[in-house]
Amino acid sequence: MADADRPLVRLVVGVCVIPHELGHALPAWLAGLDIEVTVLPAWDGDGTPLARFNAPLESGTPLWLIRLIALAPLPLYLGVAAGAGAVVPPNSLVGFPVLVALSFWAVLSQGDLAVAASPERVRETGEFLAPASSQTATVMLLLSPATVLAVSLLLFW
Numbered sequence: 001m002a003d004a005d006r007p008l009v010r011l012v013v014g015v016c017v018i019p020h021e022l023g024h025a026l027p028a029w030l031a032g033l034d035i036e037v038t039v040l041p042a043w044d045g046d047g048t049p050l051a052r053f054n055a056p057l058e059s060g061t062p063l064w065l066i067r068l069i070a071l072a073p074l075p076l077y078l079g080v081a082a083g084a085g086a087v088v089p090p091n092s093l094v095g096f097p098v099l100v101a102l103s104f105w106a107v108l109s110q111g112d113l114a115v116a117a118s119p120e121r122v123r124e125t126g127e128f129l130a131p132a133s134s135q136t137a138t139v140m141l142l143l144s145p146a147t148v149l150a151v152s153l154l155l156f157w
Contacts, residue, residue, distance in 0.1 A: 009040070010039050010040055013039055013040055013050050013051070014039040014051070016050070016104065017039065017050045017051040018037065018039070018051065019077075019101075019105045020051070020073050020104070020105045020106075020107075021037045021051045021052075021053045022037070023072050023073030023074075023076045023077065023105065023106075024053040024069050024070070024072055024073060024112075024128070025037060025053060025055075026072065026076070027065075027068055027069050027072045028053075028055045028069050031065055031069075033055035033056070033057075033061075033069075034055055034056055035053070035054075035055050036053070036054045036055065037051060037052070037053050037054075038051060038052045038054075039051045046132070047110075049109075049111065053069075053128060054127050054128050054129070055069070055127075055128060056126055056127065057122065057123050057125075057126045057127065057128075058126070059123065061123050063119040063120065063123065064119075066115065066116075066119035066122050066123060066128075067115075067116045067119050069115075069128070070108075070112050070113075070115035070116040070119075070128070071108065071112065071116050073105060073106055073107075073108065073112070074106050074107075074108055074147065076106075077102050077105045077106035077151070078106060078147075078150055078151065078154060080102060081102045081106070081150075081151045081154035081155050082154045084098055084102065084154075084155055085154050085155040085156065085157070088155060090155075090156045095155065095156065098155060099148075099151060099152055099155055099156075102151045102155070103147060103148040103151045103152075106147050106150075106151055107140075107143070107144050107147050107148070108140065108143060108144075108147075109140065110132040110136045110137055110140050111129070111130070111132060113132075113136040113139050113140055113143075114130035114131060114132045114133065114136045115128050115129070115130045117130070117133075117135070117136060118130040118131075
């Protein structure tokens, strides 16, 4: 991304994506892992990630913990949506922006799903990175609207 070095671009992208990455970072931090979040990381693979969460992994890191960290933004922001639904009036002006933000932060990326699907490989490489596949793309495409629907129901029902 040619504009990635401009501070304003990093700031805008960071404001949008850091909450999602913090959804990964929270359980990693609670587990005692050293966390790293990078906005607009250098990338040689397919696509261009807006941000990247990472934490060094050891051979004894439990597979369930790797999966939990990879999937954590979804239940975290569904929980936030449930809490916000108790205080945000359904017809208020803030309802739609809250829906958009919480949905964006809760949706799992192909990378998140690839890590959750291949925790053994992730542990072997020692970092939160796994190749995406057609299966993870399909799951992401099905899970994304379901996530938005779930956030909507929790906020407004």
